[in-house]
Amino acid sequence: MTSKDARTADELLNAVGPAFSKLRRTALLEVENPVSAKDLSRTLVLNIVLEHSDDSEVTVGMVAEILGVDPSVASRMVSDNIKAGYLLRAASQQDGRRTVLKLSPEGVALMERFRKHQRDAYDYITAEWEPGEAVEFARLMLKYVDSLAGLKDRKRVEDA
Structure with missing residues (x-):
């Protein structure tokens, strides 16, 4: 187990934002x-x-x-x-x-x-992951992105 694996839930959640920023910078x-x-x-x-x-x-x-x-x-x-x-x-x-x-x-x-480049990059990055992890990450990432659509509606309800 690496030190990255031993991070607390709070540390992991705080690391998500910087990780998203890094995604765009390393996309090439x-x-x-x-x-x-x-x-x-x-x-x-x-x-x-x-x-x-x-x-x-x-x-x-x-x-x-x-x-x-x-x-x-x-x-x-x-x-x-x-x-x-x-x-x-x-x-x-x-x-x-x-x-x-x-x-x-x-x-x-x-x-x-x-789109082909994105898929090739994803496959390259996740090549050494455990079986099923790349698919599970993709499922969760799509769930996350789909949740973005509801943010405006949620904000309107909270502001009302």
């Missing part, structure tokens, strides 16, 4: 077909468009809100994706005066490559 593992640092940043915006296009029209304002950045920062990020050929601007079907964002075929291809 040298796995097959790595994604460039520039394209890794671009995937932040592309992922939002990909995740929300089915249930809503994605705008620069929505990107800013989801990323928690100033609209001008989101606008620059979106423009960079458009210049790189990953995003397209289109007229809203709900309000012709509004512009919405769509993935281009190149953007779809980048996201497919990025």
Whole structure:
């Protein structure tokens, strides 16, 4: 048993936040077909468009809100994706005066490559784990992320 295994529940829970920060910084593992640092940043915006296009029209304002950045920062990020050929601007079907964002075929291809890269990195990182641990961690991580969706509703109830 290592000293990391012997940490108390409180120590483990306090270490979660810094661990999440470290995940983003170490995502550029040298796995097959790595994604460039520039394209890794671009995937932040592309992922939002990909995740929300089915249930809503994605705008620069929505990107800013989801990323928690100033609209001008989101606008620059979106423009960079458009210049790189990953995003397209289109007229809203709900309000012709509004512009919405769509993935281009190149953007779809980048996201497919990025998803493969993420899986390859996960498999590489967890290669020496005990059998079943990688699947259990994935299940718990997805449960954690799914719980994020309910935070706004919980806050509204608490504030009422």
